[in-house]
Every structure is written in structure tokens, then in C-alpha cells.
Amino acid sequence: MSISSLSNTRNFLARLCAPLKVRWQVWLHRRLPRARAIVLKQKRLFIFASPAGWLFLVALLIMLLTAINYQNNMSYGLTFWLAMMANVAVLHTNANLLGLKFSAVHATSVFPGQQAEFVIRVTAAPTRRHNAIKLVWPGADVAIDIPAGESVDVSLFQAVGARGWFQPPRLLVQSTWPVGLLRCWTYVDLDFQALVYPKPLPVTAQPPEDAEGGVVGFSDTQGHDDLMGFRDYRFGDSLRFVDWRSYAKGQDLQTRLHSRPVQQDHWLDWAHFNGVDTELRLSRLCFLALQYDARGDDYGLRLPGLEIAMASGDRHREAVLRALATYGIAEHSQAGEIAARADGPHSRSYSPDSRHALLGENRGERR
Numbered sequence: 001m002s003i004s005s006l007s008n009t010r011n012f013l014a015r016l017c018a019p020l021k022v023r024w025q026v027w028l029h030r031r032l033p034r035a036r037a038i039v040l041k042q043k044r045l046f047i048f049a050s051p052a053g054w055l056f057l058v059a060l061l062i063m064l065l066t067a068i069n070y071q072n073n074m075s076y077g078l079t080f081w082l083a084m085m086a087n088v089a090v091l092h093t094n095a096n097l098l099g100l101k102f103s104a105v106h107a108t109s110v111f112p113g114q115q116a117e118f119v120i121r122v123t124a125a126p127t128r129r130h131n132a133i134k135l136v137w138p139g140a141d142v143a144i145d146i147p148a149g150e151s152v153d154v155s156l157f158q159a160v161g162a163r164g165w166f167q168p169p170r171l172l173v174q175s176t177w178p179v180g181l182l183r184c185w186t187y188v189d190l191d192f193q194a195l196v197y198p199k200p201l202p203v204t205a206q207p208p209e210d211a212e213g214g215v216v217g218f219s220d221t222q223g224h225d226d227l228m229g230f231r232d233y234r235f236g237d238s239l240r241f242v243d244w245r246s247y248a249k250g251q252d253l254q255t256r257l258h259s260r261p262v263q264q265d266h267w268l269d270w271a272h273f274n275g276v277d278t279e280l281r282l283s284r285l286c287f288l289a290l291q292y293d294a295r296g297d298d299y300g301l302r303l304p305g306l307e308i309a310m311a312s313g314d315r316h317r318e319a320v321l322r323a324l325a326t327y328g329i330a331e332h333s334q335a336g337e338i339a340a341r342a343d344g345p346h347s348r349s350y351s352p353d354s355r356h357a358l359l360g361e362n363r364g365e366r367r
Contacts, residue, residue, distance in 0.1 A: 014127035028170070034189040037103040040173070044186045047094055053181035056086065072230040093182045096175045097133070100146075104151060104192035107168075109321070114195035114275040115157040118168055136166055139178030158194075163282070164329045165193040186332070197325045199282065201285035230254040266292050269318070282324050289324070294318045329331055 031250045032044060049057065067075030105119040124130050124146040135142045137156050141285060146152050159164045174185035206309055209318055233253040273281045285301070292299040293312070300310035301320045306327075308320055 028187060029189075032187050032189060033168075034191045036191050037101065038188050038190065040097050040100045040102075040188075042098065045094060045097055045184055046186060047090065047182055047184040050176050050181060050183040052176075054088075056082075056181050058085075085179075089179050089181055093175065093184045094176050094272075095128065096130055096177045097173065097184050097186065099128060100130060100173070101131070102171070102188045102190060103265065104190040107194035109195040109318075109325075110160055110357055111197050112161060112163060112199045116160050116161065116166060116168075116196070118156050118194065119193070120154050120171070120190065121151055121154065122146060122154060128299060130175075131273075132175055133348040136174065136176050138169060160194060163196045163198045163325050165215050165238050165326075166192050166196050193278075195325050196320060197321045198241045198279070198282040198286040200290055201283035203284050203287055228257045228336060230256060266297055267302060268299060268300045271302070271306055278328065282327060286321065286324050308325065 014172070037120075038044075042234060047051050060079055063075060063079040063082075066229050067079055101123040103121040105121050107119070108117045110116045120135075122144065126149045129148045130146045133146065135144070135154060135156065137158060140156050140158070142154055142156065143153050144154065156171075158166075158168050168190075170189045171188040172185060173188055174183060176183050188337070217321070219245065230246075233242060233255050237255045241256045243256055266288075268285045269355075270281060270285075273284055278282075289299065289301070297311060298310045298312045300318075301308040301323060303323060304325060308316075
């Protein structure tokens with residue numbers, strides 16, 4: 001059979017199965033609806049023989065036929081005893097998943113192409129220990145044991161694509177405990193999303209405000225700036241900039257002053273990048289936002305229908321990046337909202353080191 005005929009056969013089968021896949025997804029959505037917290041009840045669980053279970057059933061059938069052929073009571077007894085044990089295993093395998101609770105904790109905000117972290121809290125039933133629970137996502141799987149009444153936080157990672165809200169796929173939860181003859185499984189569709197920022201792209205020319213030279217000012221921050229002079233020490237000055245050499249000679253305590261260009265009125269304005277498409281504008285504005293944030297400058301954002309006043313700091317950066325990520329995209333429902341800066345011990349923020357790494361990669365590409 002030629003390669004072209006194989007390809008045609010594959011395409012025909014794909015077209016034939018497409019309606020079935022759609023119906024399967026509709027049925028799953030109706031049978032297992034999406035929610036922020038899901039408790040595994042009886043109607044959510046499915047159970048069937050595992051590959052080892054099918055071999056076991058075949059062996060039982062052969063043993064039964066042998067017992068019938070030779071009329072051997074010991075063979076009858078062993079066959080029916082093993083069948084009874086398999087029947088009891090159905091109850092234990094089903095009970096191993098029954099009562100588990102899955103809750104969405106938080107999802108991290110990332111850039112396109114990165115791995116978003118989704119933290120899921122799995123809580124055991126109050127009176128039952130759950131063993132060998134396997135959580136499966138595309139490209140990731142975790143096996144956990146949960147003592148009765150306790151919780152386990154599981155971090156699963158998923159690669160993201162374009163900017164906006166990323167909805168992770170359904171989580172497959174399965175177990176073959178205790179004897180491996182049966183497989184009990186279900187799908188958990190948690191209602192939480194990760195925010196994907198625009199991909200930062202280098203700007204070949206600075207916006208009009210930044211093309212003008214900065215105003216020279218004084219700063220006592222550490223850096224490679226030129227020494228401009230000294231002034232009397234003031235309470236609260238960094239000890240790293242105290243002139244200890246002159247103080248050792250008996251002079252008054254003084255603080256070194258350094259000069260640096262001070263950029264003011266950094267506006268990330270939608271109108272600065274006329275003539276390019278929406279995604280490219282957002283990517284360039286995102287690059288400038290990260291650049292100004294890394295320098296500690298104040299900056300604001302102007303988008304059609306939205307203006308964020310000038311400020312600096314982590315919260316301001318997150319607000320600007322969020323506005324760029326959701327521009328032109330409807331906000332997801334309140335029931336499904338998981339902020340990347342969620343409160344609690346599991347909250348994570350976008351690290352400065354990651355921002356600097358992104359800026360460095362972009363500058364390298366630009367060179």
C-alpha cells in the first residue's frame with residue numbers, strides 16, 4: 001500500500017470519527033460539568049477491566065473449561081474463589097477514588113511558549129486513605145497517596161500558546177489499586193485559567209517621549225554612574241554610599257552622589273506604533289513595560305478606552321501586563337477567575353530574574 005493511500009485512509013477515518021468526538025465532548029461536558037471544586041461521587045466514576053484484568057478473565061475462562069472437562073472439584077473451587085476475589089476488587093478499586101475532592105488553587109501568568117503552573121489541591125475523604133492515585137495531563141502525570149482527611153497540593157505544568165486566557169485540558173484521574181485487575185477513572189474539569197501575556201518583541205526606535213534626552217539628576221543608588229560630589233550624611237542613607245575613607249581621616253560623615261539620566265513621563269501609548277497590527281503593538285508595548293520596570297522607572301499605559309496612570313512596582317507591572325494580555329478579549333467569568341497573584345502560601349509572582357532573562361534574550365535577538 002502506497003503512502004498516499006495510507007494518508008487518504010487516515011483522513012477518511014479522521015472525518016468519520018470527527019462527529020463521534022464532538023458528541024463525546026458534549027456528553028462529557030454534560031455528565032462532568034466544569035466547577036471550581038469537584039467531589040468524586042458515584043456517578044462521576046467509570047470502572048472497567050485493565051489489560052491485566054482481561055488476561056485474568058481469559059485465565060479464569062480456561063480454568064473453568066478445564067474444570068468442566070475433568071469434573072475436578074478443586075479446579076471449580078479455585079476458579080470461583082478467584083472470580084469472587086475479582087468481584088471484591090471492583091468495590092475496593094471504586095472506593096479508592098470515591099470521595100476525593102479536587103480544588104483549583106491558582107495558576108501562574110506566563111509568556112507565550114512558557115510552561116504555566118496549575119496548582120490543584122486534592123483532599124481525601126475523612127475516613128478513607130486513598131492509594132496510588134494517578135493524575136494525568138498531556139505530557140505530565142503524577143502519582144500520589146493521600147492519608148485520610150488530609151490534603152495534597154499538586155503542581156502540573158502545561159505549555160501555553162497565544163496571549164489571553166488559557167484553559168487547561170481535563171485532568172484524567174485513575175487508579176488500579178489494589179490488585180491492578182480493574183481501572184477506575186474519571187475526568188476532572190476545574191474552572192481555572194492562566195493568563196498569557198503578549199510575547200515581548202524588541203523596539204527598534206524608542207517612542208517619541210523617550211527619544212528626547214533624559215534630565216540629569218542625582219541618585220544614591222548603586223550602579224556604574226559617574227561620581228558627581230558629596231553631601232552631608234542624612235539618616236537613612238545607604239551605608240554602601242558613605243564615604244568611609246574621608247571619615248577615617250577625621251572628616252565629617254558624607255554620602256557620595258552619583259549622576260544618572262532620569263527618564264520622566266514614560267507613556268506606553270497605543271498611538272506610538274501606528275501602521276502595525278494589534279499583536280505586534282501589544283508585543284512592543286510589553287517589551288517596553290518590562291524594560292522600564294527593570295530600570296525602576298515610572299510608566300503609564302494608554303490603550304483605546306483604557307488608561308493606567310504612571311507608577312512603578314510589582315502591582316503596577318502586573319496591572320499593565322494584564323491590560324495588554326486581555327486587550328480585545330472578554331474577561332472570563334467570575335466563577336472561573338483565578339488570579340495569578342492569589343493570596344496564600346501558594347501564590348506566585350512574576351520574578352524579576354525572569355523579566356531580565358526575557359529582556360536579555362530579546363536584546364540578543366535584536367543584535
